[in-house]
Amino acid sequence: MDRIAITGGAPLAGAIPIYGAKNSALKLQAAALLSAEPLVLENMPDLADTRFMAQLLASLGVEVAWIKEARTLRLHAADIASTIAPYDLVRKMRATFNVLGPLLARAGHATVSLPGGCAIGARPVDLHLKAFEAMGADIHIEQGYVKAAALRGLRGAEIEFPFVSVGATEHAMLAAVLAKGDTILRNVAREPEIADLADCLNAMGARIEGAGEEEIRIRGVTSLTGAKHAVVADRIETGTYAIAAAAATGDVLLEGANIEHIAALAKLLRASGVSIEAEAKGVRVKRPNGRLAPVDFDTEPFPGFPTDLQAQMMALLCMADGRSRIRETIFENRFMHAPELARLGAQIAVQGNEAIVTGVDRLVGAPVMATDLRASVSLVIAGLAAEGETLVNRVYHLDRGFERLEAKLGACGARIERQKEE
Numbered sequence: 001m002d003r004i005a006i007t008g009g010a011p012l013a014g015a016i017p018i019y020g021a022k023n024s025a026l027k028l029q030a031a032a033l034l035s036a037e038p039l040v041l042e043n044m045p046d047l048a049d050t051r052f053m054a055q056l057l058a059s060l061g062v063e064v065a066w067i068k069e070a071r072t073l074r075l076h077a078a079d080i081a082s083t084i085a086p087y088d089l090v091r092k093m094r095a096t097f098n099v100l101g102p103l104l105a106r107a108g109h110a111t112v113s114l115p116g117g118c119a120i121g122a123r124p125v126d127l128h129l130k131a132f133e134a135m136g137a138d139i140h141i142e143q144g145y146v147k148a149a150a151l152r153g154l155r156g157a158e159i160e161f162p163f164v165s166v167g168a169t170e171h172a173m174l175a176a177v178l179a180k181g182d183t184i185l186r187n188v189a190r191e192p193e194i195a196d197l198a199d200c201l202n203a204m205g206a207r208i209e210g211a212g213e214e215e216i217r218i219r220g221v222t223s224l225t226g227a228k229h230a231v232v233a234d235r236i237e238t239g240t241y242a243i244a245a246a247a248a249t250g251d252v253l254l255e256g257a258n259i260e261h262i263a264a265l266a267k268l269l270r271a272s273g274v275s276i277e278a279e280a281k282g283v284r285v286k287r288p289n290g291r292l293a294p295v296d297f298d299t300e301p302f303p304g305f306p307t308d309l310q311a312q313m314m315a316l317l318c319m320a321d322g323r324s325r326i327r328e329t330i331f332e333n334r335f336m337h338a339p340e341l342a343r344l345g346a347q348i349a350v351q352g353n354e355a356i357v358t359g360v361d362r363l364v365g366a367p368v369m370a371t372d373l374r375a376s377v378s379l380v381i382a383g384l385a386a387e388g389e390t391l392v393n394r395v396y397h398l399d400r401g402f403e404r405l406e407a408k409l410g411a412c413g414a415r416i417e418r419q420k421e422e
């Protein structure tokens with residue numbers, strides 16, 4: 001298995017291109033199941049996760065063509081050959097569960113393995129299933145599988161989510177576009193990925209209004225067409241490199257990034273002394289020399305501070321001049337990077353969903369290991385700022401969500417390389 005070796009202390013200068021958002025791309029890929037005509041996705045991130053999703057789609061009968069040099073994926077679901085997503089596939093990547101809604105809407109039935117928990121939390125799918133039931137589907141759980149049927153089609157429904165869920169909002173949209181009648185979704189997620197999915201579905205002929213707001217209204221249509229859609233820029237990749245530039249000190253342009261999608265992060269970075277501003281080509285981040293000020297934050301649904309940037313921000317605050325408080329409110333077990341950061345000399349006290357980070361003068365490189373994607377990249381960030389060498393093991397986590405990480409950071413002056421683990 002590969003690992004990433006970083007020799008810290010090099011400032012970052014240059015430009016980093018921001019690619020399409022993984023967490024949008026995966027749902028857009030699932031949307032291809034809704035139409036018998038081709039869906040062409042541009043600005044596709046080429047990642048282990050998006051490749052895996054394409055493999056699952058192929059197993060359901062979708063014709064898959066990657067046009068690598070054009071960063072484009074063409075998906076053509078002329079016929080649905082299978083409506084079963086087996087345990088081995090869903091277990092490896094939770095987002096594959098998202099084929100359930102489109103299969104149910106297009107074919108009238110589907111059998112999809114329950115995703116189960118994962119390292120960052122239990123992550124149930126009860127809200128997804130309740131939404132499908134409200135649309136008239138029969139849902140049974142048998143031997144770890146969700147068996148869903150709506151043989152006479154789904155019907156529009158009014159659904160108020162008890163709390164905000166990105167996945168349930170997207171999944172309900174993916175099913176409701178082909179339901180008979182109107183659907184109203186209340187207390188929905190407002191992440192940029194929701195608006196991106198709505199834009200793509202609308203380009204396919206769906207009638208969705210209000211994506212990005214608190215209430216989404218969908219008028220069901222009988223069929224969808226093909227479309228071409230460019231995946232929205234990845235706000236988590238943007239935020240990650242912004243924090244990396246702040247940690248390593250430097251001056252970096254994040255090309256193609258949208259500052260409005262990282263407004264909560266930008267506010268915190270400014271409060272700690274980092275300059276972050278929109279430019280014609282993207283977002284520029286500059287960190288002057290000297291210690292950063294500590295900041296406190298809670299993770300929240302968009303437009304609040306994203307849980308997917310919490311680990312990276314914690315890595316930055318490890319060297320701030322004072323005490324920062326972080327509260328993780330989305331997932332119950334998302335501080336696994338804290339003991340790994342401590343291996344570099346960070347002082348972090350975790351109690352329940354709260355972490356107190358007491359800034360230290362310097363971090364010193366060490367071998368580390370992480371159990372999830374965002375935690376892994378937080379260790380890379382800490383490694384960029386630490387003295388000496390940091391070895392980040394279990395690189396497959398990084399490959400799930402960060403395309404060309406070493407190349408992008410290396411081009412800005414970071415001393416970073418991928419090595420074969422002995």
Ligand code: EPZ
Nearest residue numbers: 023095123124125126127128165166167168307308330331
């Ligand atoms: C998405 O997960 C992202 N994944 C996550 O990114 C991200 O952290 C999360 O949204 C929050 O922004 C993808 O888009 C593939 P939720 P999702 O439903 O949709 C609970 C990454 O690193 N819940 O908004 O699964 C749930 O357990 C990943 O890229 C229920 O209880 O998140 C959590 O505590 C990690 N029942 C909370 O809601 C449900 O039916 C919010 O989860 C659904 C969710």
